[in-house]
Amino acid sequence: MNNYKNVLGWTSLPIAFSICGIASAQGFFEDSKATVTLRNYYFDRDYKGTTPQSAAREWAQGGIMRFTSGFTPGVVGFGLDAVGMMGIKLDSSPDRSGTGLLPRDAVTRRAPDEYSELGLTAKAKVSKTELQVGSISTFLPIAFASPTRLLPQTFRGAYIRSTDIDKFSLHAGYLDRINYRDSTDYQKMSVASPNRRFIPTAESDKFIFMGGDYQITPALNLKYFYAELEDICQKNYLGFEHFWQVGGGKLKTDFRFYQTDESGQGRAGKVDNTNTGIMFTYTYGAQSFGAGYMQLNGDTAMPYLAGTEPLVVSEGFLSSEFLNPKERSWQALYSYDFASFGMPGLKATTRYIKGSNIELPTLGGQGLTESERYLELSYAFQGSLKGVSVRARHSLYRNDFSSAASVRDDNETRINIDYTMSLW
Numbered sequence: 001m002n003n004y005k006n007v008l009g010w011t012s013l014p015i016a017f018s019i020c021g022i023a024s025a026q027g028f029f030e031d032s033k034a035t036v037t038l039r040n041y042y043f044d045r046d047y048k049g050t051t052p053q054s055a056a057r058e059w060a061q062g063g064i065m066r067f068t069s070g071f072t073p074g075v076v077g078f079g080l081d082a083v084g085m086m087g088i089k090l091d092s093s094p095d096r097s098g099t100g101l102l103p104r105d106a107v108t109r110r111a112p113d114e115y116s117e118l119g120l121t122a123k124a125k126v127s128k129t130e131l132q133v134g135s136i137s138t139f140l141p142i143a144f145a146s147p148t149r150l151l152p153q154t155f156r157g158a159y160i161r162s163t164d165i166d167k168f169s170l171h172a173g174y175l176d177r178i179n180y181r182d183s184t185d186y187q188k189m190s191v192a193s194p195n196r197r198f199i200p201t202a203e204s205d206k207f208i209f210m211g212g213d214y215q216i217t218p219a220l221n222l223k224y225f226y227a228e229l230e231d232i233c234q235k236n237y238l239g240f241e242h243f244w245q246v247g248g249g250k251l252k253t254d255f256r257f258y259q260t261d262e263s264g265q266g267r268a269g270k271v272d273n274t275n276t277g278i279m280f281t282y283t284y285g286a287q288s289f290g291a292g293y294m295q296l297n298g299d300t301a302m303p304y305l306a307g308t309e310p311l312v313v314s315e316g317f318l319s320s321e322f323l324n325p326k327e328r329s330w331q332a333l334y335s336y337d338f339a340s341f342g343m344p345g346l347k348a349t350t351r352y353i354k355g356s357n358i359e360l361p362t363l364g365g366q367g368l369t370e371s372e373r374y375l376e377l378s379y380a381f382q383g384s385l386k387g388v389s390v391r392a393r394h395s396l397y398r399n400d401f402s403s404a405a406s407v408r409d410d411n412e413t414r415i416n417i418d419y420t421m422s423l424w
Contacts, residue, residue: 028079031070034423038063041150041416043099048409058099058111059091062150069123077125083135085151086116100182101150117184119154129162135179140171141237141256142209142227144309146181153181153307157207170212171225176205180307191232191268191303192310194407195324196362198303202267206230207305211237219243231264233271233303249284254292256313260302273298275323277313281333286340290333290351294322301325314353320370320397320407322355329355345380345389363401370399370407388419 039062046055065084071077089102094109102111119135136155137145146153157175162168177186188203211225221241228234239256255278262271277294294314296302302323304310314322314329322329331353338346351374358368378391393414399407 027070027073027077029070032068032424034065034067035420036063036065036423037418037420039150039416039418041101042414043101043149044413045099046411048411051408053095053098055096056099057091057096058089058101060101060150061088061090062086064151071123071125075126079123079125081121081123081132083119083154084116085119086114087150088114099149103182103184115184117151117179119179128164129160132159133157136173136175138171138173138175138209140209140211140225141223141239141258141311142211142225142235143175143207143305144311146307146309148309149181151181154179155207156186167215168212172210173208175207175209178305178307189229190306191229192306193268194320195301195360195401197301197324198268198271200268200306202232202269204230204232204267228263229305231266232262232268233260233266234263235260235303246282247284249282252279252281252283254279254281254313256311258302258312268303270300271303272300273302273325275302275312279313279331286337288333288335290331290335292331292333294327294329296323296325296327299325314355320355320372320399322353322370324355324358324360324368324370326357326359326366327355328357329353345382347378349376350374360401368400370397370401372397387421388417390417391415 041062042059044055044057047053063086067082069079069081071079087102089111092102092111097104097109097111103115104111121132121134121136123130123132125131134156136157136159137152138155138159139145143155145155155175156177156179157173159173160171162170175189178189179186188205189207190200190203191198193200207227207229209225209227211223213221213223215221219242223237223239225237226235236259237257239254242253244251244253258273258275260271260273262268274297275294277292279290279292281288281290292313294312302310302312310321310323312321312323314331331351333349333351335347335349338348353372355370356367358370359366360368373396374393376391376393378389381388393412395412397412398409401407
């Protein structure tokens with residue numbers, strides 16, 4: 001499963017120029033940094049009812065080493081970043097593989113004992129504008145690389161970011177491949193298709209995006225992005241975040257609007273969706289109270305890049321993202337920071353999401369519902385153990401779809417222990 005040629009081949013020319021020009025230059029090493037993250041991850045999804053697979057349950061150990069260089073001096077600065085990742089199987093079997101922690105053979109369904117990959121990124125910087133080419137991670141509303149398993153998901157392409165204009169952050173990029181979080185191979189891109197929403201075999205090798213955000217005031221940030229997955233779909237995103245001091249606390253308003261339709265040949269089928277969501281979160285001292293609502297309109301579900309996170313206000317942490325056709329969902333959230341009790345680093349969050357009015361003719365008809373209950377405890381160690389964090393999640397997901405649905409009732413537990421240390 002070790003496959004480096006897709007990364008190295010695409011970036012060999014800019015990397016070669018960069019290395020030749022900066023091997024002994026000031027700034028490249030002086031401003032560099034390197035970190036290692038060790039991640040131990042247990043994932044248990046217990047399916048309810050009659051299903052072909054009773055559970056997805058695996059345990060793995062991961063390691064992520066990152067090197068980030070500085071830039072050479074001059075009008076144009078050059079640099080090189082690298083990330084090496086390895087996953088080791090601790091427990092898995094064919095009848096319960098498929099958690100997303102480890103790759104698995106399509107025929108035997110067995111996970112390998114280990115897998116690894118190397119990502120290289122050549123970069124250049126002029127003033128406050130930076131270009132990256134090679135292994136790319138984007139954390140944008142239209143392409144959010146998933147960090148929720150053992151190893152992070154990445155793209156292959158070019159990405160330019162600029163903050164040269166005061167109060168503006170501008171982004172643009174071209175991606176041609178995706179590396180899933182449980183894979184070492186770069187593949188063509190598709191859209192997520194649970195519940196038979198779209199044609200899952202439809203692929204594209206061109207994803208373009210552009211947009212940015214504008215800090216109108218210290219309390220108000222406006223965002224707009226456009227993206228197109230060639231011959232599959234195109235998407236517009238508009239959102240804002242606003243903070244307002246209310247009483248002794250702070251109220252955050254998070255508004256997100258997506259408009260999506262098909263692009264070119266429409267290989268994944270018809271796409272016709274608008275998604276409007278809003279989330280209010282009031283933080284008072286150690287406590288946060290949240291309430292949100294999301295509504296989908298149009299003839300289809302909302303598509304997003306398979307393997308990424310959709311980044312909508314009602315996104316769940318389990319089997320569903322609450323993005324089915326016509327769906328309306330609401331949620332309530334409560335979190336507490338135990339630092340006020342003399343336990344800094346300890347936090348608890350509970351959440352409930354309910355979706356209704358779902359139209360899935362092939363899976364039970366109209367007026368379907370789904371829900372999720374979620375509890376998370378996390379602790380970041382202090383003092384001599386600083387850098388170690390533990391997170392435990394438990395969720396209950398239920399729906400009234402037909403038994404043929406790809407999203408099934410389940411109970412899920414995730415436990416991961418991370419240790420991040422700086423090498424220099």
